[in-house]
Amino acid sequence: MNNAEPVDSGVPSRSRSRSLTVWFLVANSTAVFLLFASFTSLLYFGLAKHLNDESRLLLQSEVNAVEHILRFYPLGQMLENEVNPSQTSEEYVKHYIRVLDPAGRELAETRGMDAFAPAAQFRLPPKGQRSGTVRQWENAAGDPVLGTAVWLNLGKDGVGAVEVALDLGNMNNILTRFRLLAFGAGALGLPVCLLVSLAIVRRGTRSLREMTESVRGISVANLGARLSWSDWPEEVASLARVMNSMLDRLQDSFERLYNSAVNLSHKMRTPLTIMRGEAEVALAHERSTEELRDVILSGLEENDRLTRLIENILFLANAEIGKLPLERREMEAADQVEMVVDYYEPLAEEKGIALSWEGAARVVVDPALFRKAVAALVANGITYNHSGGSVAVKLRQTGDLACEIRVMDSGAGIPVEEREKVFDRFYRIYATRFLDPHGTGLGLPIVRTIMNLHGGTVALDGAGPGTTVILNFPAAAVAPELFRGSTEPMSAPHLSAEEHPHEVREDVDSYC
Amino acid sequence: MLILIVEDEVKTAAFIKKGLSEYGILSDVAYDGEEGLQRALTGKYDFLILDILLPNRDGWSIISELRRRRIDVPVIMLTALDAVPSRVRGLESGVDDYMVKPFAFSELYARIQTISRRGPTLKQEVLRVADLELDLEGRRATRAGKRLDLTPKEFALLTLLVRRSGEVIPRTRIVERIWDMDVDSNANILDVHMRRLRAKVDDPFEVKLIHTVRGVGYVLEERQE
Numbered sequence: 184m185n186n187a188e189p190v191d192s193g194v195p196s197r198s199r200s201r202s203l204t205v206w207f208l209v210a211n212s213t214a215v216f217l218l219f220a221s222f223t224s225l226l227y228f229g230l231a232k233h234l235n236d237e238s239r240l241l242l243q244s245e246v247n248a249v250e251h252i253l254r255f256y257p258l259g260q261m262l263e264n265e266v267n268p269s270q271t272s273e274e275y276v277k278h279y280i281r282v283l284d285p286a287g288r289e290l291a292e293t294r295g296m297d298a299f300a301p302a303a304q305f306r307l308p309p310k311g312q313r314s315g316t317v318r319q320w321e322n323a324a325g326d327p328v329l330g331t332a333v334w335l336n337l338g339k340d341g342v343g344a345v346e347v348a349l350d351l352g353n354m355n356n357i358l359t360r361f362r363l364l365a366f367g368a369g370a371l372g373l374p375v376c377l378l379v380s381l382a383i384v385r386r387g388t389r390s391l392r393e394m395t396e397s398v399r400g401i402s403v404a405n406l407g408a409r410l411s412w413s414d415w416p417e418e419v420a421s422l423a424r425v426m427n428s429m430l431d432r433l434q435d436s437f438e439r440l441y442n443s444a445v446n447l448s449h450k451m452r453t454p455l456t457i458m459r460g461e462a463e464v465a466l467a468h469e470r471s472t473e474e475l476r477d478v479i480l481s482g483l484e485e486n487d488r489l490t491r492l493i494e495n496i497l498f499l500a501n502a503e504i505g506k507l508p509l510e511r512r513e514m515e516a517a518d519q520v521e522m523v524v525d526y527y528e529p530l531a532e533e534k535g536i537a538l539s540w541e542g543a544a545r546v547v548v549d550p551a552l553f554r555k556a557v558a559a560l561v562a563n564g565i566t567y568n569h570s571g572g573s574v575a576v577k578l579r580q581t582g583d584l585a586c587e588i589r590v591m592d593s594g595a596g597i598p599v600e601e602r603e604k605v606f607d608r609f610y611r612i613y614a615t616r617f618l619d620p621h622g623t624g625l626g627l628p629i630v631r632t633i634m635n636l637h638g639g640t641v642a643l644d645g646a647g648p649g650t651t652v653i654l655n656f657p658a659a660a661v662a663p664e665l666f667r668g669s670t671e672p673m674s675a676p677h678l679s680a681e682e683h684p685h686e687v688r689e690d691v692d693s694y695c
Numbered sequence: 696m697l698i699l700i701v702e703d704e705v706k707t708a709a710f711i712k713k714g715l716s717e718y719g720i721l722s723d724v725a726y727d728g729e730e731g732l733q734r735a736l737t738g739k740y741d742f743l744i745l746d747i748l749l750p751n752r753d754g755w756s757i758i759s760e761l762r763r764r765r766i767d768v769p770v771i772m773l774t775a776l777d778a779v780p781s782r783v784r785g786l787e788s789g790v791d792d793y794m795v796k797p798f799a800f801s802e803l804y805a806r807i808q809t810i811s812r813r814g815p816t817l818k819q820e821v822l823r824v825a826d827l828e829l830d831l832e833g834r835r836a837t838r839a840g841k842r843l844d845l846t847p848k849e850f851a852l853l854t855l856l857v858r859r860s861g862e863v864i865p866r867t868r869i870v871e872r873i874w875d876m877d878v879d880s881n882a883n884i885l886d887v888h889m890r891r892l893r894a895k896v897d898d899p900f901e902v903k904l905i906h907t908v909r910g911v912g913y914v915l916e917e918r919q920e
Contacts, residue, residue, distance in 0.1 A: 529884065
């Protein structure tokens with residue numbers, strides 16, 4: 184709320200700021216890796232389940248086949264073909280079958296089954312219970328075996344049993360290879376993913392780094408430099424545009440500040456030169472008291488000029504950064520105008536100029552500043568005028584507590600091409616500057632500043648002869664009682680008043 | 696009256712001291728804050744002129760220390776032009792008045808006079824200087840028994856000069872007091888006003904009462920020549 188307070192530098196400490204690059208790298212890689220891992224796991228477990236189901240079906244179908252053969256073609260060539268098929272080595276999932284009589288004696292057996300799955304590794308279910316459990320185990324050689332033992336129902340010829348085993352080695356190899364490939368892909372993919380992410384983020388933040396470099400390069404010496412955002416992405420480009428317009432404003436302020444400093448030193452040079460010169464000349468020889476007195480008096484006058492110059496400059500500077508407390512209150516504008524006219528009347532009369540005022544209006548203004556503005560215009564009207572001329576002040580109520588003040592003179596007038604320039608600090612119209620050799624060129628800038636402080640406007644009207652300046656004081660947005668004696672904080676939409684509510688209520692009358 | 700000037704800028708302190716001695720006022724100078732405080736604590740001074748920025752101890756701390764010890768010597772503060780802190784404006788810190796640098800010596804003197812005169816003063820109804828008489832209640836001015844025909848502003852101006860008779864009143868102070876204007880004009884309008892007043896008060900009479908002090912202001916007094 185108070186821009187006079189020291190502003191936080193706004194630069195976060197190094198430790199608190201996190202790198203966008205690192206953040207994106209970690210987030211992106213984690214996301215991609217999690218996606219890959221869940222997808223692969225799903226595939227793997229699906230495949231494993233499918234293979235397991237298939238193996239069990241195969242086991243069951245072998246049992247069914249043996250039962251079928253034994254029921255219809257007991258112990259013949261058919262059984263032998265089933266137990267020892269001619270091309271067993273071609274099978275992907277190799278199966279072993281052992282047929283037993285009711286006493287548990289072996290009737291037929293696939294070759295090599297004793298070595299692969301000895302009878303001891305099977306457990307027949309109790310008699311009368313047909314199906315045995317399907318089990319998986321590892322044989323002596325470490326091969327994975329899926330096996331079962333089942334009592335067969337062979338009709339009136341009695342019962343027998345069958346033991347079937349599947350060699351799951353090839354199938355497990357599939358899963359093992361799948362796992363290897365998946366881990367390999369993961370191990371290789373993670374760095375690739377990191378690299379790709381890095382490339383993306385580097386590309387994405389390239390404009391930011393370029394911007395950093397560009398901004399770093401801008402200093403007071405090249406305030407005219409701007410960010411070229413045309414090949415940057417929109418998000419960054421819009422930031423760059425905003426920064427460019429900020430630089431425009433900074434450059435403008437800075438140039439005005441610089442020009443002010445130059446003009447100010449120029450303005451100060453004249454009185455300083457006079458003071459120094461007169462003092463030096465006076466000291467060069469013996470002087471009478473009267474002569475010395477004149478030198479000192481002249482020095483005092485120059486000193487006054489310097490003091491006034493400083494006061495005016497400071498007034499403008501304080502107003503510009505909102506450090507000037509306004510003390511607005513409701514009043515009759517005519518009373519204030521009358522005070523001004525009262526003060527300037529003798530001067531006007533001496534110069535043979537008719538100074539008059541008319542009209543009435545109620546306003547909410549800072550009385551001292553209001554008078555200062557009107558006085559500056561009246562003084563100009565008298566100064567840049569001729570004997571027999573006139574200066575007229577006209578007041579008009581333009582709304583509730585809003586008013587228009589016209590200050591019209593019959594003087595030299597302001598050429599159209601100079602009308603904006605006369606509001607620049609220190610600017611003086613060349614043709615008429617001789618009418619006020621000690622003028623500072625700050626009168627109209629101060630008037631404009633006062634109008635800005637009140638949220639109003641100042642304008643130069645129409646064609647000559649003479650000059651007409653129009654001040655427009657708008658209605659204050661806040662009820663007038665708030666302007667005086669209230670404990671409520673000011674809420675007028677006015678910058679300066681808002682920023683110094685405590686000072687607005689301060690009563691400084693008692694010690695002036 | 697004995698005044699203590701606490702000011703580290705040697706030239707400033709010197710011209711204040713010299714200026715005061717012209718009016719017959721004695722003064723001592725302390726060039727740093729600590730020395731200033733020690734001297735002020737002796738209680739022998741009637742008045743303090745105090746700079747804010749001082750070596751060793753600033754003006755604020757001197758005042759608060761004095762007030763804490765219940766030493767109620769009047770104080771005029773000297774401040775820089777650009778920074779009249781609200782503390783000084785409100786005079787809540789125990790300061791009686793303040794002067795903004797650069798200031799006119801006559802202005803400083805006028806304020807010292809004003810503050811020393813504070814307290815119970817008799818409200819005079821009729822003011823007299825030589826044969827000039829002001830009846831404040833009836834708002835009438837006469838000179839040598841003859842009524843002067845003055846406008847209200849002229850009467851106010853004359854009253855100011857008569858009240859401070861013998862004292863040089865700076866131009867800016869007159870304009871502030873009478874017109875409440877913050878003058879910013881090289882045209883010396885005050886001279887015109889004074890000329891008009893003189894035409895009525897002095898011109899018809901042998902003895903002139905209103906005198907111009909060039910470069911400073913005006914004084915109303917009876918001068919023996």
